[in-house]
């Protein structure tokens with residue numbers, strides 16, 4: 001394990017800078033003395049787009065590539081047309097760095113409010129494919145703006161792309177106590193892609209005899225996420241289905257205010273990127289109202305990815321302890337929550 | 349309004365025949381004496397597929413076409429490979445009869461259990477496009493079964509197809525007290541189709557100045573469906589997004605056991621088809637355990653479509669009254685629930 005971390009930091013728009021500051025605070029506090037942390041800040045997002053028209057250039061990618069990992073706050077602002085920063089920055093980065101494992105854990109921690117009734121047990125991870133499916137930008141428009149317009153979107157799925165993410169998910173399922181993996185797709189309708197996913201899934205399953213497998217259609221999966229979330233341990237799914245079900249999963253397990261994610265390239269050929277699932281929330285930006293917990297948990301995923309398992313665990317324990325007490329505390333500011341977590345990981 | 353109804357009845361597989369029998373029982377009871385109801389039963393589904401290899405032939409379509417409407421129980425059985433009956437029957441029928449308005453109401457009625465905490469107010473309808481999007485079967489596979497397989501799915505969206513369903517949704521929103529219409533899509537990523545949907549939506553909105561409009565990404569929509577379902581009045585969306593969010597909507601508003609749907613061709617050029625959202629549930633088939641409520645509510649949608657508004661309302665009132673009492677009653681069989689509803693509509 002390298003005893004230095006060279007981190008690219010992208011605070012971004014809205015509440016991004018505020019939550020990233022707390023993430024770095026906790027990261028600094030948790031790292032052993034001998035680990036040298038170096039951070040380089042990058043000014044991507046709406047400000048840069050308005051100033052230069054650029055979202056993410058080849059030169060930017062060259063620079064980012066040199067780092068060990070990337071921590072991102074949030075990108076997006078109402079002043080920028082919908083889609084420009086999403087496709088020009090977020091998706092461009094995922095594709096350029098081949099972030100094919102989009103990892104999104106969902107765990108309902110004690111003390112955390114859920115919109116679900118009763119006392120649901122929620123503890124699963126979603127492995128969302130990150131570089132294929134309907135996200136490739138394939139498709140087009142003819143006769144735009146006329147009554148004869150036709151617009152297509154092409155979902156592209158390759159054996160190569162599906163197999164590597166399915167393998168990653170099986171390995172993660174194998175490493176968890178319950179060892180259960182659910183494939184979520186819509187193979188009764190999307191038969192071409194569905195056949196490929198199902199076929200690869202069953203083939204790789206042969207190599208993991210200890211892992212229990214099941215298949216669920218994406219529409220039914222949304223039902224189970226609210227009626228039987230305890231059913232899930234590890235889910236593997238396509239890029240778009242993963243986008244949809246992870247927002248729902250975040251909602252039922254405490255909200256996107258605490259949902260973390262990693263855009264991972266397991267080969268380490270490129271740096272992986274870690275970010276909260278929430279957006280830039282411009283309505284509360286700059287007011288110290290944002291919850292930095294999702295960013296702090298993303299830092300834990302980042303540390304685990306770089307091999308700092310114990311430190312990742314300490315952050316997660318600190319967050320659990322903090323969340324368990326929250327309901328009893330008066331409302332705290334972004335930096336007060338960050339400070340509380342910093343103190344806990346330093347003591348832990 | 350025609351004073352006769354010539355109905356095609358497709359009991360189908362699993363619990364289909366049981367729930368359809370109750371639907372017809374209630375239909376017969378609610379119709380005024382002078383309305384002549386004629387029913388013709390069709391034996392589609394797994395049995396026929398196994399016997400003949402056929403799912404839905406051109407000759408079948410010719411026969412079905414002559415009816416005023418179609419009532420379907422459920423199609424699907426584990427003995428048939430996934431997708432065969434879905435695509436060969438259900439989707440084939442939707443496409444052949446141009447069922448472009450897939451109507452799915454969600455209303456949480458008093459006495460009905462919801463997986464959501466608190467006391468959520470849920471009363472909205474989803475207008476799901478039914479003949480385009482990723483459901484067209486466009487796409488393909490090359491190098492099948494090899495490590496170089498590539499599978500594509502093409503979402504096809506036309507101005508013609510989008511505009512007609514968006515218009516239908518605006519008209520429905522205009523007719524409801526709240527007059528609010530939400531477009532659900534993913535236009536920040538699926539930019540070709542997203543642009544078409546958004547553009548048409550804004551254009552048609554000009555003609556409905558009284559209707560409040562909003563746009564929500566599909567991932568965020570799943571969050572709101574569990575955290576703020578009262579936000580929605582009418583939702584219009586694409587075929588696949590509609591498939592996903594209506595299962596979730598059914599789950600939060602009492603479960604798919606009571607969710608009804610209509611596959612509607614508003615032009616009446618072809619008969620529309622009405623069916624419960626649930627499937628054939630082979631595990632409980634033939635035991636009198638199935639809840640016929642979703643089918644009975646589908647009969648109400650069918651009657652409303654044919655112009656029998658008062659009768660549709662009477663069925664809905666009967667269902668509301670029955671559901672309000674259910675928690676206090678011992679469990680009832682399929683036909684006991686049907687009998688109770690029959691008695692209520694006859695008295696109503």
Ligand SMILES: CC(C)[C@H](C(=O)O)[C@@H](O)C(=O)O
Pocket residue numbers: 086087090091243536537567
């Ligand atoms: C912002 C958007 C491009 C992105 C996605 O669709 O992947 C977001 O919803 C997410 O889930 O990270």
Ligand SMILES: CC(C)[C@H](C(=O)O)[C@@H](O)C(=O)O
Pocket residue numbers: 188189219434435438439591
């Ligand atoms: C069975 C399947 C083809 C169908 C669909 O995907 O439309 C079902 O899920 C539905 O929602 O009616």
